[in-house]
Amino acid sequence: MQNETVVKTNPFGFGDPNVAYAQYFQGQSFLNGLVTPAGLVDFSISNVSFEPGCRNHWHIHHDGYQILLVTAGEGWYQAANHPAQLLHAGDVVVIKAGIKHWHGATKDSWFAHLAITKGTSEWLDPVSDAEYAQLPARN
Amino acid sequence: MQNETVVKTNPFGFGDPNVAYAQYFQGQSFLNGLVTPAGLVDFSISNVSFEPGCRNHWHIHHDGYQILLVTAGEGWYQAANHPAQLLHAGDVVVIKAGIKHWHGATKDSWFAHLAITKGTSEWLDPVSDAEYAQLPARN
Numbered sequence: 001m002q003n004e005t006v007v008k009t010n011p012f013g014f015g016d017p018n019v020a021y022a023q024y025f026q027g028q029s030f031l032n033g034l035v036t037p038a039g040l041v042d043f044s045i046s047n048v049s050f051e052p053g054c055r056n057h058w059h060i061h062h063d064g065y066q067i068l069l070v071t072a073g074e075g076w077y078q079a080a081n082h083p084a085q086l087l088h089a090g091d092v093v094v095i096k097a098g099i100k101h102w103h104g105a106t107k108d109s110w111f112a113h114l115a116i117t118k119g120t121s122e123w124l125d126p127v128s129d130a131e132y133a134q135l136p137a138r139n
Numbered sequence: 140m141q142n143e144t145v146v147k148t149n150p151f152g153f154g155d156p157n158v159a160y161a162q163y164f165q166g167q168s169f170l171n172g173l174v175t176p177a178g179l180v181d182f183s184i185s186n187v188s189f190e191p192g193c194r195n196h197w198h199i200h201h202d203g204y205q206i207l208l209v210t211a212g213e214g215w216y217q218a219a220n221h222p223a224q225l226l227h228a229g230d231v232v233v234i235k236a237g238i239k240h241w242h243g244a245t246k247d248s249w250f251a252h253l254a255i256t257k258g259t260s261e262w263l264d265p266v267s268d269a270e271y272a273q274l275p276a277r278n
Contacts, residue, residue, distance in 0.1 A: 011229030012208070034231050040204055045231075065179055069151070069253070090150030092173050092184075114208070116255070 001052045003073035007110035010072045012047035014112075024123045027054025027104075034114075043118040047071060050111045055104020057126045061097050064119020068093040068103060075111030076135060077103045078127075084135050087113070102127050106135075140191045142212035146249035149211045151186035153251075163262045166193025166243075173253075182257040186210060189250045194243020196265045200236050203258020207232040207242060214250030215274060216242045217266075223274050226252070241266050245274075 008014050015032025018025065028051045035045040043064070050073075058080070068077065070091040077093050078084035080100040087093070087103075095101055097119060104127070105111035147153050154171025157164065167190045174184040182203070189212075197219070207216065209230040216232050217223035219239040226232070226242075234240055236258060243266070244250035 011210075011227070013229060034208070035206060035233060040233065040235055041206070045206070045208070067174060067180070067184070069173070069184070071150075088150070090152060094174060094179065096179055 002109040004110045006072045007049050007112045010047060010049065010112050012071050012112075012114060014049055015047060018048070021056070024057045024059065024121075025050075025054060025104075026057075026126055027051050029054050029056070043116050045114060045116050048113055048115050050075060050105035052105050052109055052111075053107045053132075054111075055127050055132065056102055058100055058102050058124040060100050060122040060124070061095060061117070062120050062122060063097060064117065065097055066095040066118075067116040068095070069114040069116070071112045071114055073105065073111035074109035075103060075105045075113070077101065086136075087111070100124065107132070141248040143249045145211045146188050146251045149186060149188065149251050151210050151251075151253060153188055154186060157187070160195075163196045163198065163260075164189075164193060164243075165196075165265055166190050168193050168195070182255050184253060184255050187252055187254050189214060189244035191244050191248055191250075192246045192271075193250075194266050194271065195241055197239055197241050197263040199239050199261045199263070200234060200256070201259050201261060202236060203256065204236055205234045205257075206255040207234070208253040208255070210251045210253055212244065212250035213248035214242060214244045214252070216240065225275075226250070239263065246271070 013032035018031040152171035
């Protein structure tokens with residue numbers, strides 16, 4: 001599996017098992033909170049790490065947005081009815097409210113991104129093994 | 140000089156000479172814009188890189204804030220009437236509106252941070268060579 005060291009030693013922190021959101025992920029993810037709303041800002045910033053093959057369910061952000069800043073490894077972002085986009089460190093994804101999407105690692109690589117998130121999330125169906133298996137091979 | 144390669148190959152981009160803000164910096168800085176306000180968000184995100192010894196002037200953010208997420212190298216953040224804080228990759232600084240402060244590289248190291256910035260900036264005096272020289276030596 002690729003990029004394990006670079007993800008686990010990410011300067012923005014590997015964090016703890018993402019227990020609170022585990023029900024909305026397939027596979028194991030890890031969460032390191034950096035900034036939380038506290039009167040100053042109306043969004044949170046966290047570094048989220050995914051083991052190979054881990055991805056979150058299709059979901060929609062309401063009354064806000066999510067910005068992904070990829071910090072390490074290799075992963076996917078897919079909006080509904082669009083092809084999946086392969087992501088590497090430094091890539092930026094801006095996700096507007098109302099867009100059904102998912103993100104996660106490739107099957108062969110660890111993956112980590114900062115997430116700047118405002119608003120609430122509506123969680124939908126998992127990305128099925130069949131959908132995920134159809135993504136282009138990376139190795 | 141330390142950390143030149145890691146700053147210049149930063150995944151969030153080294154960018155171009157920071158011409159627009161050169162008058163508010165001592166030394167050479169570089170700016171790589173990542174996200175700009177466009178109806179979706181009310182802040183910008185840029186990766187800012189500093190050559191060794193480069194720092195911005197004392198300044199104040201009004202009607203907003205600035206969040207620094209250090210991406211590479213070694214630098215300083217100082218709020219007025221507080222000791223300077225040494226920063227490394229992964230460090231996060233949240234700067235509220237009204238706080239007079241400056242940030243920049245150490246004298247021996249390149250430095251880069253993401254800046255999430257809302258509002259306007261009031262630019263004040265440079266950090267004098269005497270003030271800067273009084274910072275603790277790092278080598």
